[in-house]
Amino acid sequence: MAEELIRIKLTVNGREYEVGLEGNERLIDVLRDRLGLKSVKEGCGEGDCGLCLVLADGVPIHSCLMMAFQAEGKEITTVEGLGDEKNLHPIQRAFIDVGAVQCGYCIPAAILAAKHLIDTTKNPSREEIRRSLRSVLCRCGSYLRFEQAILKVVGRT
């Protein structure tokens, strides 16, 4: 391990952490390797695929493009912070019910993108739903399932 250059405080899924960083660590590295939040996936490392999407102060960001020190003071949410087996978040429930899961690799990112939409947009239009999800690639092509899941959560199906 190289020398720690920076110490930051951040909140992840409601819990406060103080982390010593090497200068070049990305937020995704801290979330996965230091905090063990393995739901955050990496599909390209250059901001194309969106699988590393997390919410920072409620806003979706690519955690492979954010340096960890930029997360100082922020509140980060990953899928681990949404629900658990006994108490699923309505979006998680809807993803199961509409059959959205195929290979599963993009699912955490898609759920967070959907959460952001539902938290910020009352009664979203189909265009708004599509726009909210377009930064998350799903090669299995579950896009219409994601849309159905969101419509279900907002009570439109």
Add this chain to the structure above:
Amino acid sequence: MSSEEEILKRFAAIEQAREFYIIGKKVSRVDALDAVLGRPMYTGDLVTGDFLFVKAVRSPYAHALIKGIDTSRALKQRGIEAVITHRDIPGENDAGSLIPDRPLLAVDKVRHYGEAVALVAGSRVEDVEEAVRLVDVEYEPLPVVKDPFTAMKPDAPKIQNRDNIVTHFKIRKGNIEEGFSKADIIVENTYKTQFMDGLPLETEVAYAFPEKDGRITCISSMQNPFDVYNKVVKILGVEPEDVRVIQAATGGGFGPKSDETPIDIAAYACLAVKKTGKPAFAVFTREEATTVQCKRHAFTIKHKTGATRDGKLVVWKSELVADTGAYISKGHLVIARATFHCTGPYEVPHVWADGYCVLTNNTMAGSTRGFGAPQAHFAAELQMDTLARKLGMDPVEIRARNILRPGSLTATSQRIDDAGLEICFGKAVETARWHQKRREYEEFNKTSSRIKKGIGIALLYHGNTLGPEGEDFATVHVRIEEDGDVVVQTGLTEYGTGALTSLAIVVAEILGIPAGWVRVERPDTSAVTSPGPTVASRTTVIGGRAAADAATQLRDRLAEVAARLLECSPSELVFKDGVVSVGGDEKRSIGFRELVSEAVKRGVELRVRGYYMAPPTKWDPETGQGAPYNQYTFGALVSEVEVDTETGLVVVKRMTAAYDAGRVINPLGLLAVIEGGSIQGLGHALTEEIIHEEGVVVNPSLHGYIIPTTNEAPEWIEPIAVESPGRIGVFGAKAMGEIPVVLPMASIANAVAHAIGVFIRETPLKPERVLKAIREERER
């Protein structure tokens, strides 16, 4: 309407009159709960403690001699523990999945851009990346063979020490001279399809570590753990029991994870472990994956087709040329499947087809979802619409006159015995309101100058499972735990298709228990026997038969115990709702779990191995005539598009997809596969293209290679499930995993032709190509 209701409605025909207990009912994927909680462990999520990173040194040339490899500078780099070249491979330097033509690490020549020459292992990824640049390889560039037509010339440079033409696959049916003499109209066209990448979003990745006894365990992302295992054992030069391969959760397969690169990545990690004794982790960057992962073959297809004045096909002559890149991989099988299907699902009395699989210096092509069928259907279906236009017929009318019906003979003279195609065709046309829409759009286009609308159709037949491609067998292990939970374990893998959920459903159906009582375990080469490959959409169809065999054996054993307890004959017993009863009589019954515990007390073995082998298929290699497949999946896809004639942009608005699944085991899974495959196929039709320049892949990224996002997904995909039971599949099931990706290119291209009035016979239908076609049409 809730989504459950929506699904029930769409599959109403299947839900009704169902004699099954669970099959065809709505069952969530066995792995869906874990997935939404972010819990599935993919390979990269399992890496812990100290380990070495392994990276490959890759060729910057598409074709070059290797004059020398000097590793000394790399070895001096801080933190580097090993540099491995072909000289350091303890066993055989052969990584070809089926044909031993491909070294794991190049010896004296590189044959494609990005070919691996050496491996570097070290503790910090930055140091390893630097050391990769410090491995000095001296190359002497050779002429690059860029396309298969150059490669087929007698004086072309040889890619390997063999003829560049790998396979010449033939179909000879009837007499084409006679056919052409009877034809009133003949159309002749050339079609071209592009290289594409299946592009699973999780790249190739492997984590290997030494066990205390010196054996090596390798966890990886792949479709075929046994293929990887067998190759790694040979490459390491060790005994079979010295290696164990486990499939972690796998973030997409689509073919590339079934053949070459999963072998490479596992071998990289295992070689580093073997050399250093330390755990090792190897993962492809997106650029590496997109460069070296097996592509969908680029095809050039020439068709000359003759029909009578009333639209009846009489003759079809084809030449198909597939560019398989520098190594064969599965190219010899892909060309066979494409050639078998080259006339589309139509009855043609006289057929002559030559299929060539050809080596070039492009990056390797191999298995990709659909396996030659998308290219074959694209060309055949555009040919049909061209004929229809020349004859002044509606595309639906010409198809109705020629489709494969019960009793029809395919291009290989195989007799079709079910009406799946007729039903799919009829339902798709009706549901899409074909005739009405066709008229509406033509009216619309008369007054709209910029936006043009179109509707197109394509039909499918798809020979099921391996057929000529290998031994079509499967094994599935099932055991019942003492508490009555049922565990399914097999080397067949889950990578997104939902097929293992189907196996759980089959087992639950036969044992008469809720699907939730059945658990599926991870594939592990040390725990199960070889199940045959997880390819060719065969897990539900063939694996399902093995699962059914296992469940039936267990049911028989339990029935014997129950018959004694309930004082009846085993044949009177009904297994349903987790209860075993005499003819459904509640008073004479025992709970399934209680019965299991009684059986355990009596020492009954509740662990079995199920097996199924499909009948071998027969055809004549000289004429292609015979029955290459045991059964066929059928389908029809209607696409509706809007073309912006100023920008050339094509938008797919709606698709109507009717598929004959034989028997729908899991409607929810089928729905996702139909929608998802249609969207993936939409990408093939409109945007996806691996571009080689002098053999160099110039767009190996997700911003250079464009796959569909939510924005490109159609507004709606109407799925229609048809059940025309197949001969061999479990409960009549037919292959569905690959199928929905086959037709979109053809169906969308026909819709675009309807919109703009001109056929575009080369994919993808990217804006510049569409604009060029519109311009040429206007100038004509």
